[in-house]
């Protein structure tokens with residue numbers, strides 16, 4: 001079939017392949033109200049001018065709605081006979097999927113069934129997620145996605161993203177052309193080196209960007225067409241992964257140095273050339289040695305980019321600290337001492353953002369840093385420690401006068417807590433069980449000594465998946481005699497109080513932040529992702545927490561409110577981009593009121609309305 005691609009200007013209505021945001025049905029082909037392109041690329045809408053027919057159409061997840069396909073559509077697209085005669089609502093299709101998935105016996109079986117649905121019908125899949133997000137988020141995302149990555153090589157998939165391997169060096173542009181979509185706005189990229197807390201899974205890490213783009217759509221309504229998951233395969237240093245005869249990746253040690261850099265550079269250049277200068281690059285689960293370096297390098301080169309594990313995790317951690325402050329007994333942020341256990345991307349990012357938050361509360365940068373202690377596998381980080389420090393750790397190294405204390409603590413966390421006397425303990429070291437009874441008792445005692453009997457420590461066990469968590473919610477509660485304000489990276493079941501009542505602490509996962517960042521950036525065509533935008537996101541997140549959630553010991557909004565939270569975070573991010581003049585001119589000009597003289601609250605409402613218009617809604621698609 002001859003294929004022709006349509007190039008559209010913002011706001012026009014075109015006949016194209018199905019699946020975009022809603023609209024009129026002119027010319028007996030799907031019509032799409034083309035949302036304004038904010039990535040600076042010519043807006044080419046993917047899809048042949050002639051819509052696919054019959055079985056071909058039903059194999060397209062953007063078109064297929066199963067029995068919810070309208071009769072006229074069945075006739076137009078030659079689908080009669082290929083579908084059972086009953087024409088139902090999308091709700092019936094969703095209910096059918098729900099029943100079918102409920103038959104699966106394990107989380108991994110559910111993962112396979114639901115991801116199969118994603119490959120078969122976007123509207124049914126995202127409709128199902130919108131109605132059952134609490135049930136399915138732990139399947140499509142952490143923790144089950146971790147198990148899926150560990151077993152990726154023995155799962156059956158249809159292509160869900162792009163694999164770019166070291167062998168593609170020199171031909172990345174051509175590989176990128178295999179991806180059918182012309183208007184991609186968010187690329188989630190991993191090299192698989194540090195998948196959750198599971199280590200180097202190489203090419204099997206693909207499950208993570210696939211899960212993240214799914215959450216971009218489910219939470220922020222980023223259209224599935226606008227997202228592209230990429231696994232960069234440069235090898236894998238985990239012997240066990242490579243020895244699996246079914247392993248799908250390159251059977252080699254990880255490429256490093258110039259070979260690695262050349263491939264990343266070529267990929268980033270190709271993405272920019274194909275999708276425009278403002279395509280959002282979301283880095284995910286890179287090793288610490290590359291994560292900071294690549295982020296800085298491509299920020300400096302003018303890419304619109306953020307690292308989820310550094311910046312979005314930082315924003316949700318800071319959001320949790322803001323939320324914790326709203327609980328009675330928790331000292332104000334500016335009066336606290338913070339001990340970060342683990343000095344990897346998550347905790348360094350959180351320490352960096354916290355420094356900015358404290359500066360906003362009037363502390364000098366030096367004073368802010370003096371409240372922060374970092375502890376890694378060699379103990380407390382201090383100036384002049386043997387073996388040297390990375391620049392990121394060096395920024396938080398304790399002055400030489402603390403060397404003696406650090407040496408006395410050694411690598412014992414309970415000793416460090418006794419000596420430092422923190423009010424907040426933030427664990428992100430992927431050391432399951434590191435917050436022992438002794439540690440929890442020591443921090444509870446130290447907070448009470450400094451701030452009085454009713455004071456409460458913040459204990460954050462952020463490592464993923466669940467077996468890597470530093471302590472469970474129940475342990476934190478029991479060992480602190482009910483005082484700990486607790487959050488975890490992966491959801492825990494409810495905690496039983498001594499009086500028999502239950503409560504459920506919040507889940508401090510970057511999924512409360514990254515979808516809103518993408519929505520906020522895309523919504524105004526922001527040219528970069530700044531720390532100020534991350535701070536704005538944290539504040540918006542903690543602003544979403546309700547009094548009822550606080551009463552239920554959740555200092556973060558409930559995960560089932562993901563979509564509502566993404567919109568609030570997105571609006572705050574867009575507003576920050578507009579105020580600091582980093583929104584693209586064309587987009588901001590088309591929405592003068594967003595820049596205009598309205599008050600902050602009215603502007604936020606106006607921006608939310610604008611962002612809502614851009615969101616994909618499975619119940620309002622064109623495919624039916």
Ligand SMILES: O=C([O-])CC(=O)C(=O)O
Nearest residue numbers: 142196285309464509510
């Ligand atoms: O994926 C998650 O649940 C959070 C995350 O980014 C990580 O742990 O690397």
Ligand SMILES: [Mg+2]
Nearest residue numbers: 284285308309
């Ligand atoms: Mg991650």
